[in-house]
Amino acid sequence: MSDPQRHALSRRHFLAGSAALGAAVVLHPYSVRAAANQAHLRLMETTDIHVNVYPYDYYADKPSDTVGLARTAAIIKEIRAEAKNAMLFDNGDFLQGNPMGDYVAYQRGMKDGDIHPVIAAMNVLKYEAGTLGNHEFNYGLPFLDKVMAGANFPYCCANLVKGKLAATPLEDTLYLPPYRVLDRTIELGDGTKKKIRIGVIGFVPPQIMTWDQQNLQGKVDTRGIVEAAEAWVPKLRAEGVDLVLALSHSGIAANDPNDEKPENASLQLAKVKGIDVVFTGHQHLRFPGEKDFQDIADADPKKGTLAGKPAVMAGFWGSDLGLVDLLLEHDGTGWRIADFSTELRPIYERAEKTVTPTVASDQPVLDAARKDHEATLTYVRTPVGKTSAPLFSYFALVADDPSVQIVNQAQTWYMREILKPTEFGKLPLLSAAAPFKAGGRGGPDYYTDVPAGPIAIKNVADLYLYPNTVRAVKITGADVKEWLEMSAGMFRRIEAGRSDQPLLADDFPSYNFDVIDGVTYLIDVTKPAKYTAEGKVADAGAARIRDLKFDDQPIDPKQEFIVATNNYRASGGGHFPGISEDKIVYVAPDANRDVIVRYIHQKGTINPSADANWRFAPVAKTSAVFETGPKAKDYVGQVKGVTIKPTGKEKDGFALYQITL
Incomplete structure (x- = not known):
């Protein structure tokens, strides 16, 4: 495998050299160099959206340049334009996490046939498949079922079990299908097309049984992520798939031999035979990246690999889009990965305390959630x-x-x-x-x-x-x-x-x-x-x-x-x-x-x-002074256990108060 950093450099060089093309589509280097028996496939990940469709901070009641699936959507469109073949996946925690999620759950409700605003936005973007995160259970299983029913794409989860665990994972009655098989047609380097079979398998942190026990106890149970993968990936491979993509709503951590059901098990999952690509999340961090996950054996945050396999974790709240570029080669019987690179594409840049957005919001995505966004504004102000x-x-x-x-x-x-x-x-x-x-x-x-x-x-x-x-x-x-x-x-x-x-x-x-x-x-x-x-x-x-x-x-x-x-x-x-x-x-x-x-x-x-x-x-015959806001005068008599009074003096706009010790 070649160094992803080299691909990033070659991509920048290619873009610079193509500036004269103006509005012409600029292709990724893999698309340019793909041979007659090769194809360039782009795999995109969103994760931990937490209902952030709009670039808006409902708590502060003001726009925000650091969040929003509508902003991420603009990058998705860019990526699709740079390659002939692209697929988009969601890695969970889409349903709860900001006031719009609470508004729909607590105020609007979900009737049969209703479309949740985050699902409406995701439908616009044409996701291929998704899995569940731990926050999907915060509003209860009946609510989750109604939300998933509105999705135009399938969900899967291999370690969420209905009722009690069976003797073995393969005997479990799962809440969702453990995996999905996606039959697609992709374009090769010479312009011809060929079929590809992609398997997608999903995982949720087993700790949901503690975090949401009031909603889940007696209704479902969970297997360990690796235990479930070792059982179900061979079954998925037996269906003749060319690639297996793991949607792991789980973070990246070093192995703990004493933890049978680790919360952050994506690294261990990557070591399961038969998995080709790992999408991670849950930790609200970034992978690849220079700052996170240093010094974890078998995790390379520079190259973007876990156990040598391509992996991404795309931040949170729509901050980044995760991207795995695969150069696939057909050997006459099936596809194999000839080369890959990984990267994150952020929706903003931060220099010291200044945030600059890198993209504008995608209007169709905004429109999909507009009604609920406006209702949420009323809700947070009520x-x-x-x-x-x-x-x-x-x-x-x-x-x-x-x-x-x-x-x-x-x-x-x-x-x-x-x-x-x-x-x-x-x-x-x-x-x-x-x-x-x-x-x-x-x-x-x-x-x-x-x-x-x-x-x-x-x-x-x-x-x-x-x-x-x-x-x-x-x-x-x-x-x-x-x-x-x-x-x-x-x-x-x-x-x-x-x-x-x-x-x-x-x-x-x-x-x-x-x-x-x-x-x-x-x-x-x-x-x-x-x-x-x-x-x-x-x-x-x-x-x-x-x-x-x-x-x-x-x-x-x-x-x-x-x-x-x-x-x-x-x-x-x-x-x-x-x-x-x-x-x-x-x-x-x-x-x-x-x-x-x-x-x-x-x-x-x-x-x-x-x-x-x-x-x-208490200190006899002693007092001190401190600065506070001028409006403190409205509350000076409501403080227990101390004697405080204004001095009548000011300093740089602050009011000076005296406290008797």
């Missing part, structure tokens, strides 16, 4: 629940805060149900969250401010800015204290007995000021900070965290706890001591802000009133 207290972050850095409180409440609610049937269900559950909108570089208007009363989905963008996903880590009581010691670096050291000293450290970002719910504690700002903003030890003997208690008792340093947090923090983001990927015990499939939306739906009326589980340790 209250979906109520908040019994205002949600504001003007004092989030100096007192327990309702905007952080509601995030912690939602994370605890979500993770408690997830972990209940697992070995971690009996451990104490805490939750950690930080204020994202708390002034700083964002300016004096950069604060959450949602009044008591009706709350709309778009308000969730104020509560949780980033598309993080939920994680759970297992740590000790000693780790909890160090986590909070790191957070306490938010404050300057205050001298006892002095008035109006600056409180907030200039170099400490608010998103690293974690509040941990489920414990109570005091922060003594007369002590030096133990850690720097970069997580390095500044004073090994320092201890700002006092009276740290769990269940009204001093915390046991050796006791184990589960802490719900986000993927950024759980993976070491912020350089918090003792928090790293090896402490992660659960990787949730849901975004934190989606969990907040579901929490609001479930509760109807939320109560985000802060419980003052943390406070500053």
Whole structure:
């Protein structure tokens, strides 16, 4: 096999040399060089669309240049124009993940014969086949069945079983056909045509039985991905197919011999005899690519191969289109892969903080979902629940805060149900969250401010800015204290007995000021900070965290706890001591802000009133000053456990407030 990077270079050279052709179609080098017994076949993948048809952020209620199947559609058309033979596949997680998905599921509903907007858009693009992702089950099996019925292309999944597992995979009664055989005719290099038989087999993460147990328990079950593949791929090969394409809604990870049903099994799947090409997804990452999946044996993120076989993972939300180019050769009895290359084509480019779209939206795809898009705009602007207290972050850095409180409440609610049937269900559950909108570089208007009363989905963008996903880590009581010691670096050291000293450290970002719910504690700002903003030890003997208690008792340093947090923090983001990927015990499939939306739906009326589980340790005859937004005056009397009042002074548009310690 030749180096895909060489093909990318030759393609760019070919395009440059063909610029004079103007509007003429520019063919891929494989199409140009294909001989009389050869054919160029392009295999395209979308994955993890999550209902993002429009380039629009429904949470922020504004257009977005980084998402949208309508943008990806423009690249699909380009790719089809560059080659004589092209096929498009979807790798799952198309049904849930943004407010349009929730609107259809919770408000519009699906009657027999209805077409879901994401399916309507996919029908326009003429997909060949698809498989299921874990999020397809979030709204229940009856809803999923109605959605799939509207597709003009078939679905397959080899490891989703109706009822209970049989003695062997081949005896299972599957929910969908394990694979599909596609009989097609392709054009050869000399312009003649020949038939080809392509087998497509699909897989879903077995962990759906935990993630969606309320929808699936007693109705379906799952096999391990590799176990199912080893049973069904030989059956597929026996049908006389020339190629086997695996639609694996599963990520890429090193082999764990102790895990019989790994969640991210695409690398292991690629090693199954008889599979030729692997489409991956689920992790919301990019493959090939220089940044992800380094140092995993048998995975080459530069060449785009898994176990030597071509593979792609096309980002998420329509960010990229995955592309596998095959140069096929017919030996008189069947087709074989003579050469291949892999690449991703993004819908935007990012330079520092600037995003530039590389393509415009495809109008027919927009039109297919327009009615539901417009209805979704009304939906996100319409209250979906109520908040019994205002949600504001003007004092989030100096007192327990309702905007952080509601995030912690939602994370605890979500993770408690997830972990209940697992070995971690009996451990104490805490939750950690930080204020994202708390002034700083964002300016004096950069604060959450949602009044008591009706709350709309778009308000969730104020509560949780980033598309993080939920994680759970297992740590000790000693780790909890160090986590909070790191957070306490938010404050300057205050001298006892002095008035109006600056409180907030200039170099400490608010998103690293974690509040941990489920414990109570005091922060003594007369002590030096133990850690720097970069997580390095500044004073090994320092201890700002006092009276740290769990269940009204001093915390046991050796006791184990589960802490719900986000993927950024759980993976070491912020350089918090003792928090790293090896402490992660659960990787949730849901975004934190989606969990907040579901929490609001479930509760109807939320109560985000802060419980003052943390406070500053009292210091006699001492006060400090801090900056906040001018609108803080509307809430100054609603902060528990502290005495705060305006000074009447301003600084760079911020209002200066005094806090009595």
